[in-house]
Amino acid sequence: MKLYNIKFVFMSLVIAFTITSCNNDDEGVIDDDVTGMDDDMMVIEPDFSGTFAQVDFMGRPGINTTLSVGDVKDMHNVAIPSEMAATFQAGFEARLEQYHDVYAMKLGADPAAVNYENNILGLTAAQLTGYLASDVLEVAPNAPTTYFNPGTDADMDGRILVPDGDEVALTGRLLSDDIIDVSLILFFGGADGTRFDGNNGTPQLTSDGVSLTADNITTTFPYIGAPE
Amino acid sequence: MKKTTKIITGVGLMALAIGIFVAADHIDAPASMGTTADIADYFAFEPSLDSDNTVFIVDLQSNVLDGLAFGTFDEDVLTEINIDLDGDFVEDMVIQAIPRDGRMYFFGPVAPNQTGLNSEVLVDFPLGDVEISTTTAITETTADGVSLFAGPRQDPFFFDFFQFNAVIDPDINSAVGGFKPADDPNTTDDDADAAVDTFDGSNTMALAIEIPNSMLGTATGVNFFNIPVYKTWITTNRKR
Numbered sequence: 198m199k200l201y202n203i204k205f206v207f208m209s210l211v212i213a214f215t216i217t218s219c220n221n222d223d224e225g226v227i228d229d230d231v232t233g234m235d236d237d238m239m240v241i242e243p244d245f246s247g248t249f250a251q252v253d254f255m256g257r258p259g260i261n262t263t264l265s266v267g268d269v270k271d272m273h274n275v276a277i278p279s280e281m282a283a284t285f286q287a288g289f290e291a292r293l294e295q296y297h298d299v300y301a302m303k304l305g306a307d308p309a310a311v312n313y314e315n316n317i318l319g320l321t322a323a324q325l326t327g328y329l330a331s332d333v334l335e336v337a338p339n340a341p342t343t344y345f346n347p348g349t350d351a352d353m354d355g356r357i358l359v360p361d362g363d364e365v366a367l368t369g370r371l372l373s374d375d376i377i378d379v380s381l382i383l384f385f386g387g388a389d390g391t392r393f394d395g396n397n398g399t400p401q402l403t404s405d406g407v408s409l410t411a412d413n414i415t416t417t418f419p420y421i422g423a424p425e
Numbered sequence: 426m427k428k429t430t431k432i433i434t435g436v437g438l439m440a441l442a443i444g445i446f447v448a449a450d451h452i453d454a455p456a457s458m459g460t461t462a463d464i465a466d467y468f469a470f471e472p473s474l475d476s477d478n479t480v481f482i483v484d485l486q487s488n489v490l491d492g493l494a495f496g497t498f499d500e501d502v503l504t505e506i507n508i509d510l511d512g513d514f515v516e517d518m519v520i521q522a523i524p525r526d527g528r529m530y531f532f533g534p535v536a537p538n539q540t541g542l543n544s545e546v547l548v549d550f551p552l553g554d555v556e557i558s559t560t561t562a563i564t565e566t567t568a569d570g571v572s573l574f575a576g577p578r579q580d581p582f583f584f585d586f587f588q589f590n591a592v593i594d595p596d597i598n599s600a601v602g603g604f605k606p607a608d609d610p611n612t613t614d615d616d617a618d619a620a621v622d623t624f625d626g627s628n629t630m631a632l633a634i635e636i637p638n639s640m641l642g643t644a645t646g647v648n649f650f651n652i653p654v655y656k657t658w659i660t661t662n663r664k665r
Contacts (some may be wrong), residue, residue: 241526249503249662253457255450255464256658258582262453268515270454277541278514278658281643296593303601319647328649331514334469335654336479336640344468367648369470372482372581378532381604393603402592405585406620413581419574419633420472420480421581423560425626 251275256332258376263384264289264329273332273375282330293384300393300400314387325383336354344374345383372421373415378404451487451582451644461486461499462661465629466582469657477638478570481506481520483659484629487580498524498557498575498630501664503544506634508534509656512646515540520549522575529575530554531634534641544662569640574633586623 216302254274255261261273269288276284293313301311313322320328336342345366370376385393385402395401451465452458465484472480483504488495504521507516520533523546531552538545555565560575565573591600608619644653 243530245523245525245530245548245592247454247545247664249544249546250665251542251544251660252460252462252502252663253450253454253464253661254658255453255467258450258466261450265454271456274454274457275542278509278656282515299593299595300603302595303597314544331657333509333658334467335648336442336469336471337648337652337654337657338470338471338477338479338641338644340652341474347546365652366650368652368654370468372468375583377584395603395606399605400601402603405589405604407579407583407585409583410622410625412580413579413583415546418472418480418564418635419482419562419570419578419632421482421631423562424577424579424628 223355254332256334258334260329260332263380264292264326266292267306267379278333279331279332282327284330285332286323286327286330289330289371290322293322293326296384300402305398313384314392316383316386317388317390319388321382334370335367338370340365342369342371344370344376345379373409375408381405451489457661459493461494461497462502462663463487463494464659464661465580467659468581469655472635478635479638479641479655480633481636481657483632484578484580484582485521485632485661486630487627489580489586489624489627490627495628495630496577498529500524503546503662503664504632505544505660505662507658507660508641509646510642510644512656514656518641519544519547520552520634520636521632522574524557528554528556529573529632531571531573534636544660570637571640572633572635574631576631578630578631580624580629582624583622584624585620588620595633645652 228269254276256278261270265273265285266288269285271283271367273281297311297313298308301308304311316325318325342364381403382390390403393399393402394404414420415422450467452463453599457463463486465487467484468482470480472478483506485498485502486495487493500523503521506520508518508520509515510517512653516537518534520531521544522529522531522532531554532547532550533552535547537598538547553565553567553568553571553573555573555575556563558574560577562574562576567573585604588600592603594600605618605620608616627655641655644655646654646656648654
């Protein structure tokens with residue numbers, strides 16, 4: 198069935214100039230079922246020839262969307278990861294600071310006084326944006342997958358995802374991982390993840406308030422729900 | 426149910442017109458947005474604890490907004506899953522996918538014959554192929570234990586995209602309080618002040634591969650926590 202389809206389409210497209218090696222078949226060239234006809238030679242593989250040039254790129258979710266500005270968005274999509282940190286880190290850091298300035302103004306504060314603070318990983322703005330600029334999705338073949346679970350405290354030391362050796366994170370991305378909230382916490386959460394969480398007069402910048410729709414995913418391959 | 430319908434006519438088109446972009450990678454940049462090669466989203470995970478497989482899911486295209494290319498895999502678009510084993514951010518293995526005549530053909534995983542921005546289909550390393558599904562998922566499992574899928578699926582991404590754009594709007598009166606609270610599940614009324622998942626009800630053109638780690642190779646690069654990881658990324662590549 199499959200080979201027939203492939204062959205049929207191929208024939209209908211280019212029959213005019215392909216009757217060369219099979220020209221002894223005459224009008225039988227598209228008939229697989231003629232008794233005694235050796236049409237093995239007519240099994241035509243799909244044509245995969247040509248050169249393909251990169252037009253879009255994605256590693257971690259939301260990086261280009263949230264941290265690139267203007268023409269950089271297109272540049273990022275035709276870049277390669279080994280060159281991304283050098284190309285994009287400074288712009289990403291400026292954008293991160295710009296977000297803080299926007300909220301300073303909305304709250305009537307001095308933009309120069311409201312800045313990124315080191316996040317729950319202890320990363321400075323330069324370190325965080327440098328890490329994100331090399332835009333790859335890491336997946337650990339031998340560890341549980343979690344993009345980042347800010348509630349994890351595996352060793353019960355009271356520290357959430359401080360890199361002291363026992364917590365698991367940045368090991369891939371599950372369909373159910375709330376990568377927007379994680380990104381917001383890394384950008385705006387400060388050292389304890391709650392700096393701008395809507396409490397104590399702060400704007401809510403560490404969660405967008407939405408969660409996975411249950412029927413979007415399934416427990417078996419291909420793991421995503423039938424289309425609506 | 427499909428919340429986008431009421432958004433599209435007004436805010437949606439306006440958002441497109443003024444160049445606002447949607448995460449995770451949906452419609453992320455002017456040149457690729459809304460094309461058949463637009464990467465919407467990407468997931469990579471272990472399907473269960475102690476699994477020896479890795480799952481890659483690539484979402485191309487989206488119907489979250491009207492006017493976007495959606496519904497057909499483009500035979501001129503080659504999708505690549507790039508896998509860096511040693512942590513130098515250069516691909517050591519690639520898996521390719523490209524459609525022909527209603528089927529999705531997969532190649533690799535194999536070391537690419539060239540790294541960087543240009544690719545050719547690795548026709549000497551076929552992985553398998555699968556009929557492109559419609560509503561019901563058609564899957565294939567190869568003799569090597571690789572599962573393959575291609576077809577439309579629900580878009581599993583969740584994000585209050587319109588509030589995000591209000592949050593980052595420099596207008597000092599826009600979303601002063603930041604994001605909205607979660608909808609209260611105990612009330613049936615639409616709460617105008619609650620967060621809305623813009624992607625609820627939208628679909629995407631998905632590719633899924635579940636593959637034994639033994640076919641990918643040994644990860645020697647590490648993540649921030651010193652855990653060995655594959656460093657991976659997706660590209661779409663258009664025939665020249």
